Amino acid sequence: xxxxxxxxxxxxxxxxxxxxxxxxxxxxxxxxxxxxxxxxxxxxxxxxxxxxxxxxxxxxxxxxxxxxxxxxxxxxxxxxxxxxxxxxxxxxxxxxxxxxxxxxxxxxxxxxxxxxxxxxxxxxxxxxxxxxxxxxxxxxxxxxxxxxxxxxxxxxxxxxxxxxxxxxxxxxxxxxxxxxxxxxxxxxxxxxxxxxxxxxxxxxxxxxxxxxxxxxxxxxxxxxxxxxxxxxxxxxxxxxxxxxxxxxxxxxxxxx
Numbered sequence: 001x002x003x004x005x006x007x008x009x010x011x012x013x014x015x016x017x018x019x020x021x022x023x024x025x026x027x028x029x030x031x032x033x034x035x036x037x038x039x040x041x042x043x044x045x046x047x048x049x050x051x052x053x054x055x056x057x058x059x060x061x062x063x064x065x066x067x068x069x070x071x072x073x074x075x076x077x078x079x080x081x082x083x084x085x086x087x088x089x090x091x092x093x094x095x096x097x098x099x100x101x102x103x104x105x106x107x108x109x110x111x112x113x114x115x116x117x118x119x120x121x122x123x124x125x126x127x128x129x130x131x132x133x134x135x136x137x138x139x140x141x142x143x144x145x146x147x148x149x150x151x152x153x154x155x156x157x158x159x160x161x162x163x164x165x166x167x168x169x170x171x172x173x174x175x176x177x178x179x180x181x182x183x184x185x186x187x188x189x190x191x192x193x194x195x196x197x198x199x200x201x202x203x204x205x206x207x208x209x210x211x212x213x214x215x216x217x218x219x220x221x222x223x224x225x226x227x228x229x230x231x232x233x234x235x236x237x238x239x240x241x242x243x244x245x246x247x248x249x250x251x252x253x254x255x256x
Contacts, residue, residue: 007238011036014087015235018070018079018127019097021048023196024146027228028094029056029063035232037092038062040083044069062087070097070123071115080130089134092235095124095168096146102202105159113160120164125171128186132179141184142235145172146227149192149250165190169246176244185243187234192250193221218251 015032019025020041026048029039033056041052041063049065056063064086068079083090099119101112124145135141150158151165168188175186193203193212199221203209213221230249233239248254 008232008236009036010092010232010235013037013091013235014040014083014089015092015094016040016042016080016083016090016127016131017094017096018042018068018076018123019146020052021045023198024191024194024224024227024231025094025096026052027224028096028231030059031225031228031232032092032094032235033059033061033063035236036061037235038087040064040066040086040090042066042068042070042079042083042097071099071118073118073122073126076123076126077130080127084131084134089138090131091135091138091140092142092144093128093131094144094146094231094235095127097123098146098164098198100158100161100198100202102157102161103159104157108159116160116164117167120161121167121171124168128175132175132184135184136179136182139183141179141182142239143172143175143184143186144231144234145169145186145188146231147172147188147190147246149190149248149253151188151190152246152248152254172246173244180243185234185240187239187242187244188246189227189230189234190246190248190250191222191227192216192253194224194227195221196224215256216251216253217255220251222249222251 015037021043069075
């Protein structure tokens with residue numbers, strides 16, 4: 001095997017992916033499995049989880065399907081503990097589960113604000129807190145938090161979402177300050193609009209999506225595979241010196 005494939009390979013690694021049944025999470029499961037990782041797939045959709053499990057196992061990798069509700073305080077903890085019980089340790093964590101409840105700032109409901117913070121910010125904290133002790137003990141680990149360009153720039157009608165993703169970016173930096181000394185690399189990926197089911201729901205109508213697309217120098221929205229490939233890089237040995245970084249996958253949106 002050529003050296004470069006080893007640097008980007010994940011043979012023998014165990015990865016936990018939240019929000020694993022569709023969009024970026026599903027693509028990440030497939031890409032990480034292709035690179036050699038076993039997968040702990042976490043989601044709410046039992047049928048979707050079984051489909052992910054079958055697809056990963058068809059690639060010759062192990063997969064455990066974990067049903068969990070990430071909006072509760074108990075769900076992320078339970079999911080992490082099930083992943084540890086299945087694999088002994090988790091080498092790679094992809095905190096991907098997220099929601100977007102879009103409304104104007106004046107009309108944002110407290111319940112929607114709280115739900116957004118619970119899934120987008122509290123859940124990644126809780127999962128990472130459960131998995132980090134094993135990573136510290138083995139002196140190796142990768143945590144990739146799936147954030148958004150909305151964590152870097154403000155977007156109209158995205159108050160709760162922007163605040164949650166900005167908080168996730170800063171949480172990533174605190175994780176870096178505390179855990180990088182244990183050879184754990186923690187980074188975010190910050191995509192622009194990606195044509196996932198959630199992306200289609202918010203931006204699918206031309207009257208909504210076209211003005212946003214016009215702000216992207218690349219002239220298009222992203223694809224889940226483009227985010228999954230960046231996750232693979234951050235999960236691989238090739239990125240061992242990258243830590244505490246927000247990797248924008250935005251077609252140049254934030255360059256303007």
